[in-house]
Amino acid sequence: MRGIISKTVAVAALITGFLTGSAFALPANMTVGGATNPPIGHYEFCKGHASECQANGADHGPAVLTREGWQAILEVNYEVNQAITPMTDVEINGVEEKWSYPDAVGDCEDYVLLKRRKLIERGFSPSDLLITVVLQPNGDGHAVLTVRTDRGDFILDNMRSKVLLWSDTEYTYLKRQSSENAGRWVKLQDGRAVAVGSVSQ
Numbered sequence: 001m002r003g004i005i006s007k008t009v010a011v012a013a014l015i016t017g018f019l020t021g022s023a024f025a026l027p028a029n030m031t032v033g034g035a036t037n038p039p040i041g042h043y044e045f046c047k048g049h050a051s052e053c054q055a056n057g058a059d060h061g062p063a064v065l066t067r068e069g070w071q072a073i074l075e076v077n078y079e080v081n082q083a084i085t086p087m088t089d090v091e092i093n094g095v096e097e098k099w100s101y102p103d104a105v106g107d108c109e110d111y112v113l114l115k116r117r118k119l120i121e122r123g124f125s126p127s128d129l130l131i132t133v134v135l136q137p138n139g140d141g142h143a144v145l146t147v148r149t150d151r152g153d154f155i156l157d158n159m160r161s162k163v164l165l166w167s168d169t170e171y172t173y174l175k176r177q178s179s180e181n182a183g184r185w186v187k188l189q190d191g192r193a194v195a196v197g198s199v200s201q
Contacts, residue, residue: 028167029062029153030146033187036175039133039143041109045099046183053183056127063128065149072122073147077156077163080115086158108143111158115145127179132188134171146176 046053102110145156173190
């Protein structure tokens with residue numbers, strides 16, 4: 001019961017920040033570059049989930065962020081983070097890299113896939129829910145979910161329950177899904193060029 005109350009209070013506080021604008025002092029959207037190769041894990045994922053890696057249609061720009069939409073973002077990020085226990089692909093599947101929907105355990109990409117699916121079920125457009133590859137300050141690769149909105153690009157991360165603007169995180173942003181096609185990827189202009197594992201097409 002205490003956990004439910006704490007969650008309700010936290011969500012209410014963040015929604016209040018949304019309404020007053022205090023949580024959005026400097027909204028910003030990422031700068032997108034040209035096409036790039038997908039991560040190996042996503043390439044393999046698409047082989048078995050072709051319907052989730054198709055064209056999204058014309059890009060009409062970031063979604064208008066409403067009170068209800070912000071609440072859904074916060075709830076999905078919190079609920080998935082609480083429901084899934086972090087484990088590596090080696091521990092789960094015995095392989096270095098495998099993207100899949102988690103049941104009880106998963107790594108960062110698995111969290112992202114589940115959050116994306118749940119937000120689509122809540123009415124968000126796939127063109128505004130973009131799997132994103134970043135580098136942590138220690139140089140390790142990581143995956144997060146970017147939600148494109150008219151108030152900036154927000155990051156859903158399994159390492160924190162708080163949802164932040166991308167520019168308020170400590171990550172270096174490398175690439176993400178194309179807003180026009182969920183099976184294609186684009187570079188991100190974050191000022192730091194770093195190589196990550198990808199496949200040639």
